[in-house]
Amino acid sequence: MSDSLFRFLGRLYGAGSEARAAAYQRGWLRRRRLSHPVISIGNLTAGGTGKTPLVRWTAERLSQLGFHVAILIRGYRRDRGPDAVVIPPKDGRAPEPREVGDEAAWLAQALPQVPIGVSADRFHTGEMIAENYPVDAFVLDDGFQHWPLDRDLDVVALDAMRGISDNDILPAGLQREPVSSLARADVVVITRAELVDDARLEEFCGLVRSVSPEVTILEARNRLESLRDLVSGSEVPAETFAGQAVHGFCGIGNPDAFFRDLRLWGFDVVRESVFPDHHLYRDINFARAGGVAAFVTTEKDAMNLTGVSLSAARAPVLACVTRMEIEAQELLDEKLKLLLGRPV
Numbered sequence: 001m002s003d004s005l006f007r008f009l010g011r012l013y014g015a016g017s018e019a020r021a022a023a024y025q026r027g028w029l030r031r032r033r034l035s036h037p038v039i040s041i042g043n044l045t046a047g048g049t050g051k052t053p054l055v056r057w058t059a060e061r062l063s064q065l066g067f068h069v070a071i072l073i074r075g076y077r078r079d080r081g082p083d084a085v086v087i088p089p090k091d092g093r094a095p096e097p098r099e100v101g102d103e104a105a106w107l108a109q110a111l112p113q114v115p116i117g118v119s120a121d122r123f124h125t126g127e128m129i130a131e132n133y134p135v136d137a138f139v140l141d142d143g144f145q146h147w148p149l150d151r152d153l154d155v156v157a158l159d160a161m162r163g164i165s166d167n168d169i170l171p172a173g174l175q176r177e178p179v180s181s182l183a184r185a186d187v188v189v190i191t192r193a194e195l196v197d198d199a200r201l202e203e204f205c206g207l208v209r210s211v212s213p214e215v216t217i218l219e220a221r222n223r224l225e226s227l228r229d230l231v232s233g234s235e236v237p238a239e240t241f242a243g244q245a246v247h248g249f250c251g252i253g254n255p256d257a258f259f260r261d262l263r264l265w266g267f268d269v270v271r272e273s274v275f276p277d278h279h280l281y282r283d284i285n286f287a288r289a290g291g292v293a294a295f296v297t298t299e300k301d302a303m304n305l306t307g308v309s310l311s312a313a314r315a316p317v318l319a320c321v322t323r324m325e326i327e328a329q330e331l332l333d334e335k336l337k338l339l340l341g342r343p344v
Contacts (some may be wrong), residue, residue, distance in 0.1 A: 048253020
């Protein structure tokens with residue numbers, strides 16, 4: 001099909017998205033409200049914006065501020081099982097990624113004291129958690145287009161490497177809604193700011209402000225903390241493989257961003273392997289590859305290596321342990337405290 005046809009279909013998709021949003025906003029379709037405030041972390045595009053690390057950052061920050069927090073997540077591409085799964089808080093927990101989804105499994109390991117509800121029906125899992133655990137706030141993963149659940153703060157992640165344009169609405173591109181939908185956002189976080197120059201960031205901010213002049217705009221960057229050996233489970237200092245030849249591989253929404261980050265962090269990436277987003281590594285054979293100091297992937301991909309034999313690899317298989325850092329995070333802190341009734 002031609003580009004013009006894809007764009008025409010994209011305009012139809014965008015109009016449908018706007019009509020659906022209007023139906024919920026006007027009360028024609030029912031929205032349900034949980035017993036505690038809901039902070040939505042979402043995006044405009046279908047994956048690859050750094051949304052899940054922002055979910056982690058928000059839940060972690062709320063915990064640091066003294067609030068009890070729970071996460072609600074769909075559990076994309078998990079195996080069929082119970083309609084709703086609650087992962088209880090517990091040190092050392094390691095839920096099976098096939099049962100809860102790779103993102104939920106990663107969040108469960110990263111935030112062991114945060115209960116996590118996994119279901120397409122986020123309201124139901126939220127009620128289950130509130131009945132069994134102390135909760136001051138829910139963090140809703142991928143919530144910007146999840147209209148059935150009412151929320152109190154909409155945080156939207158935009159990837160600095162990718163533009164936003166009404167010419168890129170599905171199926172012409174990966175965008176789920178028109179750019180004008182950013183008017184609903186309370187906070188916009190521009191992720192992967194380390195991978196673009198200041199001019200690009202300024203252009204991005206200008207576009208967002210043209211839609212929503214008063215919205216809070218923050219910049220986020222990925223920092224490499226360490227490397228995790230996926231055979232031994234031990235932590236390796238990040239600088240151990242600096243300048244050495246590595247084979248990077250991933251199955252995420254924006255693989256180019258990962259490879260660019262690897263080079264920014266000092267790795268000599270001599271080979272790149274890209275798999276579909278949320279790829280289950282049943283077909284990878286590290287024993288056939290060699291000539292590199294290490295194989296390097298993301299923490300989310302590491303969840304999908306469960307059950308794969310790594311001991312036969314000719315070099316260490318490592319996951320990058322990263323941390324999202326938000327510039328001027330106190331602006332988001334203020335909104336979180338006001339929402340939850342604590343003086344700023």
